[in-house]
Amino acid sequence: xxxxxxxxxxxxxxxxxxxxxxxxxxxxxxxxxxxxxxxxxxxxxxxxxxxxxxxxxxxxxxxxxxxxxxxxxxxxxxxxxxxxxxxxxxxxxxxxxxxxxxxxxxxxxxxxxxxxxxxxxxxxxxxxxxxxxxxxxxxxxxxxxxxxxxxxxxxxxxxxxxxxxxxxxxxxxxxxxxxxxxxxxxxxxxxxxxxxxxxxxxxxxxxxxxxxxxxxxxxxxxxxxxxxxxxxxxxxxxxxxxxxxxxxxxxxxxxxxxxxxxxxxxxxxxxxxxxxxxxxxxxxxxxxxxxxxxxxxxxxxxxxxxxxxxxxxxxxxxxxxxxxxxxxxxxxxxxxxxxxxxxxxxxxxxxxxxxxxxxxxxxxxxxxxxxxxxxxxxxxxxxxxxxxxxxxxxxxxxxxxxxxxxxxxxxxxxxxxxxxxxxxx
RNA sequence: GGAGAGGUGGCCGAGUGGUCGAAGGCAGCAGAUUGCUAAUCUGCCGUACUCUUUACCGGGUACCGAGGGUUCGAAUCCCUCCCUCUCCGCCA
Numbered sequence: 001x002x003x004x005x006x007x008x009x010x011x012x013x014x015x016x017x018x019x020x021x022x023x024x025x026x027x028x029x030x031x032x033x034x035x036x037x038x039x040x041x042x043x044x045x046x047x048x049x050x051x052x053x054x055x056x057x058x059x060x061x062x063x064x065x066x067x068x069x070x071x072x073x074x075x076x077x078x079x080x081x082x083x084x085x086x087x088x089x090x091x092x093x094x095x096x097x098x099x100x101x102x103x104x105x106x107x108x109x110x111x112x113x114x115x116x117x118x119x120x121x122x123x124x125x126x127x128x129x130x131x132x133x134x135x136x137x138x139x140x141x142x143x144x145x146x147x148x149x150x151x152x153x154x155x156x157x158x159x160x161x162x163x164x165x166x167x168x169x170x171x172x173x174x175x176x177x178x179x180x181x182x183x184x185x186x187x188x189x190x191x192x193x194x195x196x197x198x199x200x201x202x203x204x205x206x207x208x209x210x211x212x213x214x215x216x217x218x219x220x221x222x223x224x225x226x227x228x229x230x231x232x233x234x235x236x237x238x239x240x241x242x243x244x245x246x247x248x249x250x251x252x253x254x255x256x257x258x259x260x261x262x263x264x265x266x267x268x269x270x271x272x273x274x275x276x277x278x279x280x281x282x283x284x285x286x287x288x289x290x291x292x293x294x295x296x297x298x299x300x301x302x303x304x305x306x307x308x309x310x311x312x313x314x315x316x317x318x319x320x321x322x323x324x325x326x327x328x329x330x331x332x333x334x335x336x337x338x339x340x341x342x343x344x345x346x347x348x349x350x351x352x353x354x355x356x357x358x359x360x361x362x363x364x365x366x367x368x369x370x371x372x373x374x375x376x377x378x379x380x381x382x383x384x385x386x387x388x389x390x391x392x393x394x395x396x397x398x399x400x401x402x403x404x405x406x407x408x409x410x411x412x413x414x415x416x417x418x419x420x421x422x423x424x425x
Numbered sequence: 426g427g428a429g430a431g432g433u434g435g436c437c438g439a440g441u442g443g444u445c446g447a448a449g450g451c452a453g454c455a456g457a458u459u460g461c462u463a464a465u466c467u468g469c470c471g472u473a474c475u476c477u478u479u480a481c482c483g484g485g486u487a488c489c490g491a492g493g494g495u496u497c498g499a500a501u502c503c504c505u506c507c508c509u510c511u512c513c514g515c516c517a
Contacts, residue, residue: 243435
């Protein structure tokens with residue numbers, strides 16, 4: 001959530017910044033209009049309540065006979081106040097709705113753009129590999145090796161579901177364990193969070209109310225299945241005031257993620273690139289405000305530290321204003337090359353969310369002992385998304401005979417196995 | 426799921442209709458004092474919104490789990506819900 005004071009006091013700046021992300025200035029005007037009405041009503045109500053308090057105290061001291069006379073008058077005032085309170089509640093709901101609907105402001109240095117096509121590749125590492133044969137897409141490899149079973153996934157659940165079996169499952173588990181160990185070495189605290197969260201938690205990260213239609217939920221119990229571990233990790237300290245010494249907080253978690261993707265027909269239909277359920281290792285940082293831009297750079301490095309040892313070509317993309325996540329002020333994506341698919345795969349997305357989520361989650365810290373609490377800043381990044389990392393490994397490490405060599409760093413996690421070959425799994 | 430107890434400020438903990446934003450303690454901040462990292466004393470010390478204001482100070486309102494209700498007036502009485510604890514049941 002944005003700071004309403006910023007909207008009031010630096011309206012033009014906010015309009016310009018949001019304009020770069022494709023938001024019409026009239027949206028801000030609308031918020032300010034409701035804000036003005038809300039404040040006026042609040043003020044009137046405050047005065048009525050002040051009068052009631054004052055006169056009620058006097059009334060208490062009066063003799064019983066006099067008391068009766070003024071009781072009726074006081075009751076009318078009470079009715080007026082009740083009516084005002086109902087009106088205020090309605091306006092506040094409207095106000096909250098509008099405020100929750102405003103995305104975060106991009107940093108000034110984020111490149112302008114309308115969408116994905118305008119993102120800027122800022123770095124590419126590793127030349128594209130040459131194969132002496134036609135590299136296969138991972139679904140071919142997976143089925144031939146018996147490590148991915150698409151048909152049975154569909155049978156169990158439906159389209160876009162699959163299962164990993166044998167060494168495929170083990171490879172995924174190896175990747176997860178290896179990543180988590182790396183994160184631990186980088187200073188992240190490993191968490192196993194709930195995979196279902198309540199509405200308040202999902203609202204605090206900005207996933208609700210805007211993206212309600214992309215999440216699975218249990219209405220009866222007010223549970224939302226997490227679309228990413230960012231949600232529980234970022235929400236962990238909701239409604240808390242942290243001690244300054246606690247910051248920065250670095251958290252990591254491996255979790256399955258659930259997304260009600262509105263799958264467009266014909267796009268990414270094959271393989272495991274996009275599904276309703278996938279595994280991910282996530283990083284979340286809660287930091288002091290003045291450090292968050294530097295922490296974002298460090299976060300990218302922490303993600304790259306997972307990418308590099310795999311020896312797969314990758315690139316870093318700076319996300320433009322039109323493609324930023326809702327809560328982000330700046331964002332970088334990391335993409336790995338998939339020779340079978342012939343495309344770059346987004347395996348990580350690192351964002352600085354400023355105080356946007358922390359304001360919603362009401363997570364603050366005291367900069368000085370005894371000082372006033374301030375909102376902290378939050379960041380999140382994948383470290384990494386598993387299916388796409390698995391794709392990249394499979395497609396880059398495939399051999400002419402259809403086997404897949406296990407990357408060196410993963411072998412200790414695979415019981416020393418050096419390749420996945422054809423044969424009984 | 427059933428029965429009982431309870432949810433109060435950063436923490437602990439009083440408070441059962443008005444003088445309670447809330448005693449007391451701890452922690453924190455400022456100062457005093459002390460022959461030495463401790464002790465003692467004094468003062469300050471919730472959050473948000475708002476008015477006045479350059480700012481400070483000050484005034485007002487809201488907040489005692491959440492939402493309703495009763496009342497001139499609710500932390501306090503009533504209703505609903507949520508959560509925690511204890512016991513029972515069920516269970517991976």
